[in-house]
Amino acid sequence: MRGIIGLLFFATFVVTGSLAAVLGVDYGQQNIKAIVVSPQAPLELVLTPEAKRKEVSGLSIKRLPGYGENDPNGVERIYGSAVGSLATRFPQNTLLHLKPLLGKSLEDETSVTLYLKEHPGLKMASTNRSTIAFVVDNVEYPLEELVAMNIQEVVNRADSLLKDRDARTVDSVDKISLTIPDFFDQHQRNALLDASLMTTDIKDTYLVSEGMSVAVNFFLKQRQFPPGELQHYIVYDMGSGSTKASMFSILQPEDITEPVTIEFVGYGYNPHLGGGKFTMDIGSLIENKFLETHPAIRTDELHANPKALAKINQAAEKAKLILSANSEAAINIESLFSDIDFRTSITREEFEEFIADSLLEIVMPINGALSEQFGDYKTNLSDVNGVILAGGSTRIPIVQEQLLKLVSEERILRNVNADESAVNGVVMRGIKLSDSFKTKPLNVIDRSVNTYSFRSSNQSELHDVFVRGSVYPNKTSILSTEADPTTKNFTIDLFENGKLLETVTVNSPAATSSYSFKKCPSGVVYNITFGLSSDRLFSIQEVNYICRKEDDENESKQPKNKSNRLNFSSEDVEIKRLSFSEISCLREHMQLLDKQDKERFQLQKNLNILESNLYDARSLLMDDEVVQNGPKSQVEKLSEMVKVYLDWLEDASFDTNPEDIISRIREVGILKQKIELYLESSKEPLNLQQFKGMLEEGRKLLQAIENHKNTVEEFLSEFETEFADTIDNVREEFKNTKQPAYVSKALSTWEETLTSFKNSISEIEKVVAKNSFGEDLRERLFEIKLEFDMYRTKLEEKLLLRKSGDESRLTEIKKLHLRKFRLQRRKEEKLQRKLEKEQRGGENETEAVGNNSTDDKSAFFSDKTTESNPTSKEEILHDEL
Incomplete structure (x- = not known):
């Protein structure tokens, strides 16, 4: 919690909008961590149902026995720590570590092969959008829906946490900030956004760079930087599935009242190197030892058994964790294959020797960040102030050894929580981007690691729009393509790192028909406005047509307006996004499953x-x-x-x-x-004397009820006489006067409770009359007393409410009388003033003919002022309310 406490210095949680919450999620390949922020929960970790700080990334989907294949009620989803154990029993139903497959197709053999090796037994299919779906019990689940289920489960726990903090709160998560690797392309980003769109009540989603999240957390934790001195840091993040090195500069202006600037200046990565790869390496060692011990078992036989492979992978993951702190790990796998129990051990030396050929890959992302700096940045490793370690796999000893060969010990910064730095940073970026709460100013300069280009239909070459290192969000306009009068439409292809993303079709007849040769002797050109969003999505925002001028420099300065805008439509190429109707359909399916899970x-x-x-x-x-x-x-x-x-x-x-x-x-x-x-x-004696006492208590309570009834009747009778001139039917008004909801609800069972109480008194009277007491009747006597006590308590509570309610209703009758009485009096006074005015007018009729018109106006305004007395009007309105 120390990191979270440090963050409190950053934010002053003053709500700027409605009562809502921001959820920051470090969506990792192996684990998910989340923090929620709201007025009721400033920076609160969202714990798992087992009270753990991180959740398993994935879920298991099982069909319940007794249900048909197409029965939606027969699906059970399981999250949390239980999923890990299910992977060895039901590998075909357990869907873990889905992140690297987002935005991919089955054609991506590298990603698919690596995934299926780590998660044997799963069945994949291709959707009509060329994306990946998983087939579980003959039901096809698009990958985006499975990711959305995981995110929704975290959102549900965050909402429960907020409700537990204050049951009266209306806070709920409506904004979510998700970590994402910078190397993720547009297809992968779109897939994650589509998954977020399926979650209930989420209005805004923000994709935040993993490296930037850690850098923001580092800044907040340090808080003190030398004014005017530009410092450089590298975030080395080795997670389960990938390794990234993000270089940042941090500058505290000499005027320390000015905000600090964090700028992304370099990037290197390996999308397949991480803790998961090391787990698979240990798994290969275990597999080799098993096959050496049992030569009769062939490799292809073992690989054809998903449960056996899942058990090896699970044992390898445990061994990897043990070897991070010990020199040897014992391996014990029950019924690994054909009921064979397997026991062996793996030493740290064996493991490190096995991966010796790939040791150089560990530091390659840092070298990449230094060699591939953006723009004019040319920072050397010796100029880097420190390397910040993030991601759980940085704890592996061989990883730290390789880093120390490149960077000195004093420049390895371990004061940031490797597991939680990203989630701490992403929630703060989400707060800033959503503007939900007031925060300390911080300038963040994010840059793209990819280049975005376009090509028009009549061109062969690509034109760069946002080159690698471009700041985003960003927007720019480019003049392109002279209009062809013979062409109705033209297309613009959008590219990311030279790979086609989508094709935009522009409807262009308006350009050629509106601008004749006389108006535009040099022809018509198109002005295309491109955007790179805060989620780093490349798109066309607007297309306008304008007259070409001889002076090309002035072309872009010509005004654009609605009349020269062209309509256009876009279509994804190869991998397509989910349509709104598809998202709605999948959201409904998820809501149905959520409802069933809740039930x-x-x-x-x-x-x-x-x-x-x-x-x-x-x-x-x-x-x-x-x-x-x-x-x-x-x-x-x-x-x-x-x-x-x-x-x-x-x-x-x-x-x-x-x-x-x-x-x-x-x-x-x-x-x-x-x-x-x-x-x-x-x-208790439960004798004649006690029952006589109960009988007396019961009769007193009944008399109290009767007395109250008579008191109310007396008041109503008096009101009928006193208020006859103002209220036509006092009793009807009393009956129709509403009481507070809690009173009317409690009194709805008045007659039923009163009848039951009278019946209990009758039973007591019978027992007293017959003098039926003794040990053999004790159980029956206890039942009678228990029933009497229960109904007496209920009736006493209801009587108090009835007295309060009747008193309130009688008071309302009085108020009604006063309002009507005052209204009558004012009407009479107004009528009296009118009669007096008419009398004065008759007496002075001759004299009034010669009077000055100014006097008439004065009299008129005087009368109006008197008639419309503001104080009286306010009083009437107040009374009516």
């Missing part, structure tokens, strides 16, 4: 409560005091209930009626409570 979770929770209550009841029945002194009939009843309900639980399933479970929980609870209360009442 299943609540059902299982209630089943657990019932089971726990039954075992508690069984323990109570075995208590010596209950056995010796408990109410026999109740004890026998509860004993039978426990036996029957425990047997019933054995067959309970998802299609069990939830009301049955709740009813059984209530029955067990009531019976158990009765036995406990009976034992507590063992010192």
